[in-house]
Amino acid sequence: MPDFSASSPTGLVLSGGGAKGAYQVGVLKALLELGASVDMVAGASMGALNGAVLACAPSLPEGVRRLEKLWSTLAAESPVEANGPAYLRLLAAAGLVLGSPVTTVFAQISALAKGTKMEGIVPQVSGDWLEATLLSVGPLKALMEKYLDTEGLMHGLPLYVSVFESRGGFADVLRCAVAEAGLMDTPPSRFVHLQSLPEHEIRNALLASAALPLLYQARQIGDARYSDGGQGGWQAAQGNTPITPLIEAGCRQVIVTHLTDGSLWSRHEFPDTTVLEIRPQSLITPDDGLLGASKAVLGFDASNVSRLMEMGYRDTMHCIGRVMRAVKARQALSLSEQNLNQSLQGGKDADEALSNAMTRLL
Amino acid sequence: MNEEFSPIGPESPLCKTLHCLPEKFIVDLANGIDVTRDHLRVQRGRTDVFSRLYDGFTGQGSRRQAEINASLADGVEASLNWLCELSESLAQSNLAIAQVNERVTSLTGNVALLAHFSADTRHQLRNLADRMDVRLRGMAQEIARIDFIQKAQLNVDATFSKWAAGSFSALSPASRCYAVLEELRWGALGDYCRKYRGQRQCREFMLMVTHRAIVQLEKDAALNQRTPVDMVRVWLTAPPVRKGSGGDLQQALGYMADGMAAEAAPFITSAMQKRPVSPAVPLVARAERVAEAMVWEVFPREVLGA
Numbered sequence: 010m011p012d013f014s015a016s017s018p019t020g021l022v023l024s025g026g027g028a029k030g031a032y033q034v035g036v037l038k039a040l041l042e043l044g045a046s047v048d049m050v051a052g053a054s055m056g057a058l059n060g061a062v063l064a065c066a067p068s069l070p071e072g073v074r075r076l077e078k079l080w081s082t083l084a085a086e087s088p089v090e091a092n093g094p095a096y097l098r099l100l101a102a103a104g105l106v107l108g109s110p111v112t113t114v115f116a117q118i119s120a121l122a123k124g125t126k127m128e129g130i131v132p133q134v135s136g137d138w139l140e141a142t143l144l145s146v147g148p149l150k151a152l153m154e155k156y157l158d159t160e161g162l163m164h165g166l167p168l169y170v171s172v173f174e175s176r177g178g179f180a181d182v183l184r185c186a187v188a189e190a191g192l193m194d195t196p197p198s199r200f201v202h203l204q205s206l207p208e209h210e211i212r213n214a215l216l217a218s219a220a221l222p223l224l225y226q227a228r229q230i231g232d233a234r235y236s237d238g239g240q241g242g243w244q245a246a247q248g249n250t251p252i253t254p255l256i257e258a259g260c261r262q263v264i265v266t267h268l269t270d271g272s273l274w275s276r277h278e279f280p281d282t283t284v285l286e287i288r289p290q291s292l293i294t295p296d297d298g299l300l301g302a303s304k305a306v307l308g309f310d311a312s313n314v315s316r317l318m319e320m321g322y323r324d325t326m327h328c329i330g331r332v333m334r335a336v337k338a339r340q341a342l343s344l345s346e347q348n349l350n351q352s353l354q355g356g357k358d359a360d361e362a363l364s365n366a367m368t369r370l371l
Numbered sequence: 372m373n374e375e376f377s378p379i380g381p382e383s384p385l386c387k388t389l390h391c392l393p394e395k396f397i398v399d400l401a402n403g404i405d406v407t408r409d410h411l412r413v414q415r416g417r418t419d420v421f422s423r424l425y426d427g428f429t430g431q432g433s434r435r436q437a438e439i440n441a442s443l444a445d446g447v448e449a450s451l452n453w454l455c456e457l458s459e460s461l462a463q464s465n466l467a468i469a470q471v472n473e474r475v476t477s478l479t480g481n482v483a484l485l486a487h488f489s490a491d492t493r494h495q496l497r498n499l500a501d502r503m504d505v506r507l508r509g510m511a512q513e514i515a516r517i518d519f520i521q522k523a524q525l526n527v528d529a530t531f532s533k534w535a536a537g538s539f540s541a542l543s544p545a546s547r548c549y550a551v552l553e554e555l556r557w558g559a560l561g562d563y564c565r566k567y568r569g570q571r572q573c574r575e576f577m578l579m580v581t582h583r584a585i586v587q588l589e590k591d592a593a594l595n596q597r598t599p600v601d602m603v604r605v606w607l608t609a610p611p612v613r614k615g616s617g618g619d620l621q622q623a624l625g626y627m628a629d630g631m632a633a634e635a636a637p638f639i640t641s642a643m644q645k646r647p648v649s650p651a652v653p654l655v656a657r658a659e660r661v662a663e664a665m666v667w668e669v670f671p672r673e674v675l676g677a
Contacts, residue, residue: 191430244434271413273434276399276406277441283395285402288409292416332401339397339453346460349467356474367481370488 018048019262020255024246025054025239026268027221027306029293031083031314033059034076035321036266036287041073043329049167049258051200051251053238056266057170057218058153061203064168065161077318079156084314087307088148144224146216153215159208169254170218171198171238172230181222181240188243198241198248201230221306246274256282266321270294285332290324293317400449403442410439519563523576526559531583535590539620543609544591545642545661546624548584552669553627555580568672577670584662592658599655606661607642636668 021040023033033056040047047069052060062079066072162168174196175181188195201214210230217228217235227236241248250272255263262283267274270293276284294305305313414435417426426432530551533539539547555561560580564573589595592605600606609621621643628636628643637649638661653660 189429191428267409271410271435273431273438275438275441277438277445283398285398286406288405290405290409292412328402328405331405332398335397335401339394342457342460346463349464353467353470356471360474360477363478363481367484371484 017261018259019046019264020252020258020260021047021050021060022250022252022255022263022265023050023052023056023060024250024266024268024272024274025052025056025219025237026293027055028083028309028313029268029305029317030055030059031080031317032268032289032293032321032324033266034073034080035318035323036325037063037069037073037076037321038318039322039325039329040264041069043325045264047166047264049169049255049260051169051171051255052218053171053198053249053251054219054221056251056268057168057215057238058149060168060170061153061162061215062156064165064203065156065158066165067161075156079152080314080318082152083309084311086148087309088152146220146225149216149219149225150212153212157212157215159211162211163204163208167258168203169200169251169258170203170214171200171241171248171251172214172217172235173198173238173240173248175220175222175227175234175236178223178227178236181236185222185240185243191244194245195240195243195248198238198251199235200238200251200254202254206230244273245278246272250274252279252282252284268293285329287321287325287328289320290327291320293320396449396452399445400453403446403449407439407442407446410435410442414439516567519559519566520572522559523563526555527576527580527583530554530558531587534587541609541618541620542624543607543642544588545606545638545665546609546621547591548588548662548665549628549639549642549669550620550624551584551587552580552665553624556669564670577666580670581662581666584666585658588658588662594658597657599657599660602652602654602656603648606656607644607648631668635671638664639668 023030026032047063050060050064052058059076062075063069063072066075173181176184184193184195187193203211203214206214213228213230214235216225217230218238219225220227220236222236222240225236227234229235238251239246239249247253250265250267252263252265256279260282262285264285264287265274265276266287267289270289272288276286294302296302296304414432417423417432423432426435533554534547534551539550542550560576564576567573588606592600594600594605625643628639631639633640633649634651637651641648641652642665
């Protein structure tokens with residue numbers, strides 16, 4: 010059984026989930042109130058953006074305050090903005106280059122069934138195809154300009170973000186669909202330590218981590234292009250719940266926040282790490298369908314943000330409270346055992362003293 | 372935030388430990404409940420045909436079930452672990468209780484011994500107190516007796532000093548002796564001799580009084596020790612009476628001598644000249660004879676030691 014000392018650093022995993030990231034603000038607020046200390050952060054997609062704002066702040070309370078401000082801004086003004094010309098270009102490019110996308114998809118599934126590697130089959134699309142996305146990255150960049158303090162980040166909490174090496178928007182979506190179907194898992198995401206990157210690549214890495222395929226543009230980092238880190242290791246949510254870099258960095262106790270109902274991420278994969286999961290205690294996505302899921306990811310409306318923040322706070326109090334009750338009971342037992350041993354030792358001395366006194370007396 | 376869902380407050384002592392998450396199996400046990408409930412909630416919501424087909428086809432259903440099973444297995448294992456620790460702790464507590472019981476038994480035995488010892492000590496102390504009481508009472512009596520002797524001695528000294536100073540000079544020498552003896556009889560010496568009659572100290576006092584009376588009589592008569600002198604002329608004759616002196620004293624002495632029989636106290640009755648000189652009184656006598664006779668007549672029992 011591992012024995013953890015108080016000096017072991019505590020990590021915080023902020024998983025991805027788009028607009029559901031407001032839930033993490035509630036989680037952090039509760040952790041702050043509970044007096045928790047966080048030594049390093051890892052995030053995917055929206056979790057990476059939240060983590061970046063948190064890591065930029067000089068302290069946890071200031072980080073939470075900035076996140077609350079950020080999310081009140083997001084609730085008032087959604088960062089989701091359609092990229093009109095690009096949409097038209099996308100349609101045109103799809104028609105001209107691929108001919109029939111449906112046919113191509115079936116061709117690729119057929120190839121997968123035969124055991125052929127998918128990367129070799131995914132067509133190398135033109136530059137226009139890669140550049141075409143449905144949503145504009147402008148609002149996100151504007152928010153980053155406002156809330157991302159690169160200088161503060163360099164001196165803040167260590168931050169890891171997950172990114173997924175992109176093969177193009179459609180190909181990425183297709184690979185995720187295949188993984189969802191259980192046929193073949195997506196390759197694992199990569200984890201990038203932001204403070205180790207050159208300053209000009211930090212924003213790129215954050216945008217890449219949040220770049221949902223087809224919706225946002227993949228970003229060039231080094232020799233490769235990367236998109237939303239939540240796509241990697243799809244079946245076990247390896248990329249979307251980036252605990253691995255924290256463990257590799259020395260964390261033996263990690264708080265993991267989930268933004269999906271019944272996440273199939275498994276704590277049992279990390280037997281040497283104490284994992285405390287903050288899971289939604291009620292439906293975080295009220296509508297279970299495809300449309301409902303999309304709405305939950307992109308729905309930056311005020312009521313939704315407020316609901317999610319309150320939910321995160323409540324669930325954290327619930328999950329940690331349950332653990333702490335058990336801890337308290339165990340500590341009380343341990344303390345009582347120590348007291349008992351000390352008391353017994355004291356009793357032996359008293360017995361000896363009494364015995365000596367009786368010997369003198371009688 | 373809704374207070375109903377925040378049973379653990381920020382100031383709660385248990386929250387102070389959050390910065391140091393405890394042993395893994397405790398967290399797995401407690402947190403595993405929430406993980407399992409999350410999966411169960413989703414599982415319960417996916418009972419329609421499409422969801423069942425989808426979960427079956429993608430394998431998500433079985434993976435979810437595997438997660439539930441793993442969490443339950445971990446929970447059971449953690450429970451077993453904790454149960455073992457609790458059992459060990461309980462065993463230790465029971466052992467401690469047994470030890471405490473042994474100590475209480477031993478303590479009770481020692482207390483019983485102490486109680487016996489205390490009772491014995493009390494008994495001895497009572498005996499000692501009784502003995503001390505007797506001893507102290509005896510000492511008090513002895514002190515009182517010594518004090519009495521002292522008073523009697525002082526009484527003798529004072530009375531003979533008075534005689535020597537000439538307080539009874541209006542009387543005959545025999546009457547002076549009688550006056551002194553009467554004063555001693557009614558004073559501290561008399562009290563002492565009455566209280567401690569027959570004791571050696573009484574006889575010693577009588578002897579001392581006799582000796583001092585002899586000395587004083589000889590001084591008054593200006594005689595040598597062994598010189599017999601005429602009884603009437605020397606011992607019974609008072610000096611010439613000066614007007615207004617000694618009459619009352621003579622009368623008082625006469626009154627006191629009235630109660631004495633001439634046969635029992637011939638020297639006293641002769642000295643007081645109430646009657647003719649008793650035939651029992653010698654015609655010539657030394658001071659010793661007069662003093663001894665008068666002491667005998669005033670303190671007959673004391674002299675005899677009866």
